[in-house]
Amino acid sequence: MAPVDLNSGVLAPVSDETSITNLTVSGHIPDDLNGTLVRNGPNPLSGRFEGSDVLDWWPEAAMLHALRFGDGKALEYRNRWVRTRAWAENSGEHAQNHIETNPNVNVIHHSGTTMALAEGGVPLAIDARLHTLGVPVTHAGLADGMTAHPKIDPVTGELVAFRQDWAPPFLRYMVFDPSGQRVVNQEVDMASPSMMHDMAITQRWSVFIDVSVSIDFALFEQGFRIPIRWYDDRPSRIGLVPRAGGAATWIEIEPCFVLHVVNAYDEDDGTVVLDVARCPWGFRFDVGNAQFESNPLASLWRYRIGPAAGSSYAKQLDPSHIELPRINESLTGQPYRFVYAVEQPTDEEMRGIVKYDLKARCIERYEVAPGDQNSEPVFVPRRDAVEEDDGWVLASVYRGDSNTSDVIILDAKDISKNPVATVHLPRRIPAGFHGAWIHAI
Ligand SMILES: [Fe+2]
Numbered sequence: 001m002a003p004v005d006l007n008s009g010v011l012a013p014v015s016d017e018t019s020i021t022n023l024t025v026s027g028h029i030p031d032d033l034n035g036t037l038v039r040n041g042p043n044p045l046s047g048r049f050e051g052s053d054v055l056d057w058w059p060e061a062a063m064l065h066a067l068r069f070g071d072g073k074a075l076e077y078r079n080r081w082v083r084t085r086a087w088a089e090n091s092g093e094h095a096q097n098h099i100e101t102n103p104n105v106n107v108i109h110h111s112g113t114t115m116a117l118a119e120g121g122v123p124l125a126i127d128a129r130l131h132t133l134g135v136p137v138t139h140a141g142l143a144d145g146m147t148a149h150p151k152i153d154p155v156t157g158e159l160v161a162f163r164q165d166w167a168p169p170f171l172r173y174m175v176f177d178p179s180g181q182r183v184v185n186q187e188v189d190m191a192s193p194s195m196m197h198d199m200a201i202t203q204r205w206s207v208f209i210d211v212s213v214s215i216d217f218a219l220f221e222q223g224f225r226i227p228i229r230w231y232d233d234r235p236s237r238i239g240l241v242p243r244a245g246g247a248a249t250w251i252e253i254e255p256c257f258v259l260h261v262v263n264a265y266d267e268d269d270g271t272v273v274l275d276v277a278r279c280p281w282g283f284r285f286d287v288g289n290a291q292f293e294s295n296p297l298a299s300l301w302r303y304r305i306g307p308a309a310g311s312s313y314a315k316q317l318d319p320s321h322i323e324l325p326r327i328n329e330s331l332t333g334q335p336y337r338f339v340y341a342v343e344q345p346t347d348e349e350m351r352g353i354v355k356y357d358l359k360a361r362c363i364e365r366y367e368v369a370p371g372d373q374n375s376e377p378v379f380v381p382r383r384d385a386v387e388e389d390d391g392w393v394l395a396s397v398y399r400g401d402s403n404t405s406d407v408i409i410l411d412a413k414d415i416s417k418n419p420v421a422t423v424h425l426p427r428r429i430p431a432g433f434h435g436a437w438i439h440a441i
Pocket of ligand 1: 105148
């Protein structure tokens with residue numbers, strides 16, 4: 001991979017924490033937008049990244065950014081580092097009072113608890129003002145760690161999750177009931193560790209994507225901070241585990257790399273439909289040069305899986321390069337129609353938002369100017385929404401000229417139009433990973 005300047009532009013971290021209530025807004029913020037957009041991402045405690053590789057960016061300290069809306073107003077922006085043991089050691093606080101984890105990837109709300117999520121480590125509960133509350137008391141089982149991409153079933157209220165590990169057992173499957181109690185906690189048989197970042201659910205199955213990327217501890221000796229790489233001889237597979245637990249059915253697929261799932265659902269004949277952002281490969285390491293090759297960009301693919309026959313069929317739904325796909329999460333695990341995602345015109349840009357209509361087979365685009373970059377789009381349903389795309393799409397847009405960020409609110413029914421409202425922050429929200437709309441805070 002080409003060296004990346006992690007300390008300039010949208011990737012550059014911020015060096016302080018702030019709260020701002022006097023926010024400038026263009027347009028009209030919808031009256032029914034009551035809640036908080038929370039974003040999460042790596043931001044070194046020193047305020048400056050070391051190194052020049054995406055793998056130097058990924059593991060840095062978790063910083064949250066929150067923009068709170070209510071009564072047709074943007075009420076407050078604030079940013080805080082998550083209070084982990086590393087944060088305490090850096091800040092002169094009592095380290096033993098803080099958990100050793102780094103929840104820098106995602107944010108969810110389940111069973112009354114909002115949590116910052118780590119890549120396999122322990123999630124930490126947070127409150128409305130981004131105070132860190134510690135291991136979620138509602139979800140004691142999460143002290144074992146969890147993926148940053150669990151799924152909440154909107155029908156059953158369950159939190160469905162996994163934990164992958166570099167040491168055996170390489171994969172653990174977990175289900176938490178609507179109160180947060182862990183009701184499934186089983187090992188899934190795997191012969192070697194997998195770089196498994198996301199999962200899907202249907203009403204019948206939990207779906208695991210075991211791609212051809214595994215662990216190579218020799219990479220530590222060469223100075224890399226995350227020891228993952230592509231293996232040509234490691235098959236890619238999709239695993240189906242019954243939602244309530246049980247043995248996995250593994251179905252081999254053409255080798256590929258999948259970081260993020262879009263959604264999945266069951267058809268009446270038992271077919272499992274799985275939509276993902278798929279690359280032909282990822283994290284391929286050139287042993288001779290001791291360097292990673294540039295990753296190819298992802299596009300939207302659909303798998304149709306026959307669990308009984310052990311068969312699968314894959315089709316690219318659109319050739320546009322996209323990542324960070326999101327949906328109306330009231331349809332997680334069910335038939336759905338609309339996908340929202342970030343466009344990637346080049347491998348150095350996340351610029352533009354797409355909306356796929358999978359039924360009408362058409363695409364809408366919200367264009368972002370060259371020099372600017374945007375976060376993943378987060379869908380927020382309108383109050384009393386009836387149709388799937390009846391709501392808003394929120395995203396953070398970094399403005400290259402001013403080195404500041406705006407948060408835009410798009411009408412999800414026509415994202416190509418100008419935003420209905422834009423909140424102009426006087427500073428930037430760095431690129432980060434994922435965000436969530438939290439109604440409750
Ligand atoms: Fe992710």
